[in-house]
Amino acid sequence: MPPICERSSLNHDIKHIMSTQKETLGFQAEVKQLLQLMIHSLYSDKEIFLRELISNASDAADKLRFEALDKPDFYEQDSELRIRLSVDREARTLTLIDNGIGMSRDEVIDNIGTIAKSGTRAFFEKLTGDARKDANLIGQFGVGFYSAFIVADKVTLTTRRAGLPASEGVRWESSGEGDYTLETTDAPRGTHIVLHLREGEDELLDEWRLKQIIRKYSDHITLPIEMPTAAVTDEDGKETQPAGWETVNKASALWARAKSEITDEEYKAFYQHVAHDYSDPLAWTHARVEGRQEYTQLLYLPARAPFDLYDRDARHGVKLYVRRVFIMDDADKLMPQYLRFVRGVIDSADLPLNVSRELLQGNKDIDAIRAGCVKKVLAMLEDLAENQADKFATFWKEFGQVLKEGVGEDFANRERIAKLLRFASTHTGNDGQTVSLADYLGRMKPEQDKIYYLTADSYTAALASPHLEVFRKKGVEVLLLTDRVDEWVTSHLTEFDGKNLVSVARGALDLGALEDESEKASQKASEEAMKPLVDALSDTLKDTVKEVRVTHRLTESPACLVVDEFAMSNHLQRMLKAAGQDVPVSKPILEINPEHPLVKKLDASRSQDTRFADLAHIVFDQALLAEGGQLSDPAGFVKRINALMLELSA
Structure with a gap:
C-alpha cells in the first residue's frame, strides 16, 4: 500500500472502493444487548471510545510486525506503521485509519458480529450497574470496538488482512441496532473506521479536543498517532509549508526511557494500555538488567483480578519485545503460572527476532529472564507486605489463592512465597486472611514446637470443628485454611523456619511439651x-x-x-x-x-x-x-x- 500523504487520500480510501457480495447479517443476542448498554448507559464516559479504537489499532500494528518477521511481504512496501485520525465537519464524520494487520471476512464476523471472540458473555457477568466501573471493563473483555456507538449512530469499517489480495477487502456497516451489512470490496491493508457522529457530538469535530483526548488516554502508544495539518502560507499567500501530518502522541517506547523521565501518571496510563484494565495498578517495577542477559522489564501488579484468572488454560502473561519490536502477547513462558496476574513488558536485547512460543520452552536465556522477573515481582510483593499493608491486603484478596500455587510450583522461591502467605486463624476472631506464618511464630507458646492448622470447607465450619477444642483450652493458635488450594499448599509446605506444619485432624494428637x-x-x-x-x-x-x-x-x-x-x-x-x-x-x-x-x-x-x-x-x-x-x-x-x-x- 503506498504511503498516505494527503488528506484527500483518506476520503479516497473510504469512498472510492468497488463493492460486491453485499449481505445483511444479524448480531447475536448478547451483542445486541451490549450495543444498547454502550449507547444508553455509558454516555457519561464517552471519551473511552477513542481510547479503545486507538488501542485496537495499536494491537493490529503489533500483530503485523510479528507476522511480518516470517512474511516480510505482508508490509506491501509500507512498513511505516501508524494511526491516522481526521474529521470531516461537513459530513460530520470522524475517521480512524491504521495500516496494521487488518481482518479477513471471517475475522470480521468472529470479532464484531458474534460472541466467539468478543467475550461479551463474560463481560455481562461482571457488570456492576455503575456506569464508570462498567466502562472500565470494556478493554479487558475485548469489546472496545462497540464503544464507537456511544458517539456514532452509524459505523462503517473497511478492512483487508495483510497477505490477501486487494480485492478481498471487507466493508462492515451498522447503525448499532439488530444487524449489520457485509460486503467484499477493494481495500488497502489495515483498517479504516468511519464514525457518523450523533447529533450533539460536535465537540468531536474539534481537532484540538481530539488531541486532548489522545494525549489523555493514548500518549503512551508506541505507534505515531497522526492528525492532518493545514498548509502554511506567508503574507503573500505563498505556501511555505505544505499540508501534511503531525504526530500528536509521544510515540516512544515508555519502558525504554529513563525512569527519572517518566511520571507516575505515565506509568499508570501505560499499564491501562498494556493490561486493558482502566483502573490504576497497585505497584510496578521498572529496571534495565545488564550482564550475561540484557533486557528491560516493566512489570505491574493489578489492583483487581481479570475475569479469566482461574482459567489455567487461558493465556496469561506479559508482552515480549526484542529490541523494541513486538514479538508476542501473553508470553506465558516468561512468567510462571502462579504469577499469571502480572502484566507488563519485557524487552530483550539478545533474543532473536524470530523467537516463537516453541523456542521459549526450555531456552536458557528465557529461563534466566524468567528467574530475574520472578525475583522482581516477589520483591514488589515483599515491599507491599512490609511497607504498604493496605495495598498488600488488596492484592491478597484478589490474588492470594493464585500466589499460593507457587508453593508447589516454584521450589527455588518456596521460602519467599511462604513468607507472603496469609491465613485466617483462631487468633483473629474473623475470617479475614491476615495472619502470616511469621505472625504465628511470634505468638507461639514457649513450649510449642509445631505450627497447627485445620483445613475445612469454610471459615464457619473450621471454627466449629471439634478438633479445635483442646487448642482453645490451652490457648494455642490454629491456622484455619479454607481455600481450595490449601490442601495443595500443605502437601508441599511441610515446615517453616524449622517448625513442622501439622494438621489437627490427621494422625494421633501429639502436643509435646x-x-x-x-x-x-x-x-x-x-x-x-x-x-x-x-x-x-x-x-x-x-x-x-x-x-x-x-x-x-x-x-x-x-x-x-x-x-x-x-x-x-x-x-x-x-x-x-x-x-x-x-x-x-x-x-x-x-x-x-x-x-x-x-x-x-x-x-x-x-x-x-x-x-x-x-x-x-x-x-x-x-x-x-x-x-x-x-x-x-x-x-x-x-x-x-x-x-x-x-x-x-x-
Missing part, C-alpha cells in the same frame, strides 16, 4: 479404663471405621473423626468427590472423649446389644456431620435419633 506429666498419666489411665468400650465399638463399627481410640483432643464433643498421618484428608476427599473424581476408599479413625456423658452412657449400655449398636452409629454419624461429611444412610440416622428421643420422653 504443651502437656505435663500429670496429663499424660491421666490419659493413659483413661485409655486402660475405656479399653472394653473401644473394643466393643471397633467390633460394632468395623465396616465403617479403621480404628477406635480414646482421645484427649476433645473437651466438649463426644467424638471426632481423624485420618492417618499420611492419608488423604476428609476435606480433600470431599472436594475430589464433588469434582466427580474417583477417591480411594479409606476408613476414618473414630476418637472418643472419655469424659463426655454420652460416651459414659454408651459404655453403660454395652450389655444391651441393640441399644449399644444404635448409640454407636449415632456417635459416629454425629462426628461425621460435625466435620462437614455426608451420611451414607440419612434415613437410618433419623430413625435412631427418633427412637432415642422417644425413649428419653417415656
Whole structure:
C-alpha cells in the first residue's frame, strides 16, 4: 500500500472502493444487548471510545510486525506503521485509519458480529450497574470496538488482512441496532473506521479536543498517532509549508526511557494500555538488567483480578519485545503460572527476532529472564507486605489463592512465597486472611514446637470443628485454611523456619511439651479404663471405621473423626468427590472423649446389644456431620435419633 500523504487520500480510501457480495447479517443476542448498554448507559464516559479504537489499532500494528518477521511481504512496501485520525465537519464524520494487520471476512464476523471472540458473555457477568466501573471493563473483555456507538449512530469499517489480495477487502456497516451489512470490496491493508457522529457530538469535530483526548488516554502508544495539518502560507499567500501530518502522541517506547523521565501518571496510563484494565495498578517495577542477559522489564501488579484468572488454560502473561519490536502477547513462558496476574513488558536485547512460543520452552536465556522477573515481582510483593499493608491486603484478596500455587510450583522461591502467605486463624476472631506464618511464630507458646492448622470447607465450619477444642483450652493458635488450594499448599509446605506444619485432624494428637506429666498419666489411665468400650465399638463399627481410640483432643464433643498421618484428608476427599473424581476408599479413625456423658452412657449400655449398636452409629454419624461429611444412610440416622428421643420422653 503506498504511503498516505494527503488528506484527500483518506476520503479516497473510504469512498472510492468497488463493492460486491453485499449481505445483511444479524448480531447475536448478547451483542445486541451490549450495543444498547454502550449507547444508553455509558454516555457519561464517552471519551473511552477513542481510547479503545486507538488501542485496537495499536494491537493490529503489533500483530503485523510479528507476522511480518516470517512474511516480510505482508508490509506491501509500507512498513511505516501508524494511526491516522481526521474529521470531516461537513459530513460530520470522524475517521480512524491504521495500516496494521487488518481482518479477513471471517475475522470480521468472529470479532464484531458474534460472541466467539468478543467475550461479551463474560463481560455481562461482571457488570456492576455503575456506569464508570462498567466502562472500565470494556478493554479487558475485548469489546472496545462497540464503544464507537456511544458517539456514532452509524459505523462503517473497511478492512483487508495483510497477505490477501486487494480485492478481498471487507466493508462492515451498522447503525448499532439488530444487524449489520457485509460486503467484499477493494481495500488497502489495515483498517479504516468511519464514525457518523450523533447529533450533539460536535465537540468531536474539534481537532484540538481530539488531541486532548489522545494525549489523555493514548500518549503512551508506541505507534505515531497522526492528525492532518493545514498548509502554511506567508503574507503573500505563498505556501511555505505544505499540508501534511503531525504526530500528536509521544510515540516512544515508555519502558525504554529513563525512569527519572517518566511520571507516575505515565506509568499508570501505560499499564491501562498494556493490561486493558482502566483502573490504576497497585505497584510496578521498572529496571534495565545488564550482564550475561540484557533486557528491560516493566512489570505491574493489578489492583483487581481479570475475569479469566482461574482459567489455567487461558493465556496469561506479559508482552515480549526484542529490541523494541513486538514479538508476542501473553508470553506465558516468561512468567510462571502462579504469577499469571502480572502484566507488563519485557524487552530483550539478545533474543532473536524470530523467537516463537516453541523456542521459549526450555531456552536458557528465557529461563534466566524468567528467574530475574520472578525475583522482581516477589520483591514488589515483599515491599507491599512490609511497607504498604493496605495495598498488600488488596492484592491478597484478589490474588492470594493464585500466589499460593507457587508453593508447589516454584521450589527455588518456596521460602519467599511462604513468607507472603496469609491465613485466617483462631487468633483473629474473623475470617479475614491476615495472619502470616511469621505472625504465628511470634505468638507461639514457649513450649510449642509445631505450627497447627485445620483445613475445612469454610471459615464457619473450621471454627466449629471439634478438633479445635483442646487448642482453645490451652490457648494455642490454629491456622484455619479454607481455600481450595490449601490442601495443595500443605502437601508441599511441610515446615517453616524449622517448625513442622501439622494438621489437627490427621494422625494421633501429639502436643509435646504443651502437656505435663500429670496429663499424660491421666490419659493413659483413661485409655486402660475405656479399653472394653473401644473394643466393643471397633467390633460394632468395623465396616465403617479403621480404628477406635480414646482421645484427649476433645473437651466438649463426644467424638471426632481423624485420618492417618499420611492419608488423604476428609476435606480433600470431599472436594475430589464433588469434582466427580474417583477417591480411594479409606476408613476414618473414630476418637472418643472419655469424659463426655454420652460416651459414659454408651459404655453403660454395652450389655444391651441393640441399644449399644444404635448409640454407636449415632456417635459416629454425629462426628461425621460435625466435620462437614455426608451420611451414607440419612434415613437410618433419623430413625435412631427418633427412637432415642422417644425413649428419653417415656
